[in-house]
Amino acid sequence: MKFIVAAVGGSLLRPEVQERQSWLKDLSVMVKEQISPGVKLGLVVGGGSPARDSIQLVEPIINDVLALDRIGISATRLNASIIKEVFQNSGIFVSEQIPKNVTEAVTLMEKYDVVVMGGTVPGHTTDAVAIELAISSNSDKCIIATNVNKVYEEDPRNNEGAKSFDNLTFNELQKIVGPAEHSNAGISQVVDPVGVSLANKSKLTLNILDGRKIENIKNAIKGSKFEGTTVNGD
Ligand code: UTP
Numbered sequence: 001m002k003f004i005v006a007a008v009g010g011s012l013l014r015p016e017v018q019e020r021q022s023w024l025k026d027l028s029v030m031v032k033e034q035i036s037p038g039v040k041l042g043l044v045v046g047g048g049s050p051a052r053d054s055i056q057l058v059e060p061i062i063n064d065v066l067a068l069d070r071i072g073i074s075a076t077r078l079n080a081s082i083i084k085e086v087f088q089n090s091g092i093f094v095s096e097q098i099p100k101n102v103t104e105a106v107t108l109m110e111k112y113d114v115v116v117m118g119g120t121v122p123g124h125t126t127d128a129v130a131i132e133l134a135i136s137s138n139s140d141k142c143i144i145a146t147n148v149n150k151v152y153e154e155d156p157r158n159n160e161g162a163k164s165f166d167n168l169t170f171n172e173l174q175k176i177v178g179p180a181e182h183s184n185a186g187i188s189q190v191v192d193p194v195g196v197s198l199a200n201k202s203k204l205t206l207n208i209l210d211g212r213k214i215e216n217i218k219n220a221i222k223g224s225k226f227e228g229t230t231v232n233g234d
Contacts, residue, residue: 001039005042007044007129012147034218041221044116055068059185069122069182076118094115098118105117124194130195135204140205142207145217150208150227151176152165169231170232174193205230208229
């Protein structure tokens with residue numbers, strides 16, 4: 001049995017991502033095609049705009065990162081429900097239950113073709129959850145589907161000339177995203193630094209790619225060439 005785990009950035013469900021309905025439909029068609037008796041998928045969905053909006057709403061009132069994280073987690077689970085329902089509607093054998101932790105998710109992955117979940121506990125983002133799930137289910141790699149085409153040396157929105165990478169080592173990526181700390185709720189990095197550190201410890205390959213292009217996610221699932229950044233090695 002082969003388990004594949006992907007983090008789907010909540011940004012992919014944000015209002016500014018055009019054609020969200022066709023993205024959701026294309027995602028479910030692709031997932032249905034890629035699932036076979038020997039291949040199962042775990043999808044960990046980010047919080048996107050409901051997370052950001054809700055955290056911003058109460059940030060001036062609640063000065064407690066744990067509380068803000070819990071609000072973020074609720075938003076990730078809302079987004080996970082949306083994807084789960086779309087999958088169920090298209091006939092995918094997906095777990096009805098949205099697991100609340102990685103152990104539950106691994107158990108459900110044994111039974112269902114697809115398991116969709118959001119966050120687990122405060123202190124990290126859904127990238128780190130996906131990386132934990134990939135490690136716990138003995139997956140070969142973890143796909144991080146986000147809204148940039150590759151990892152850049154610095155944010156390309158701030159520096160147009162920033163260099164991008166096809167390949168990075170774990171240590172190189174850790175330098176780019178910073179130390180394995182979770183300082184603020186709702187703060188977005190290309191990949192969660194806590195997750196990068198977990199992947200490094202287990203030498204779990206990461207495929208970081210632009211999830212707006214379903215073809216990219218499909219190629220990474222199949223192990224074919226994709227546009228993005230592969231992270232492995234010291
Ligand atoms: P996301 O995983 O969406 O994080 O969780 P993000 O990187 O900020 O957002 P995207 O992917 O760019 O949209 C949203 C927030 O929920 C909390 C954190 O505060 C996080 O920033 N969270 C999420 C947790 O505390 N634990 C989790 O397991 C997941």
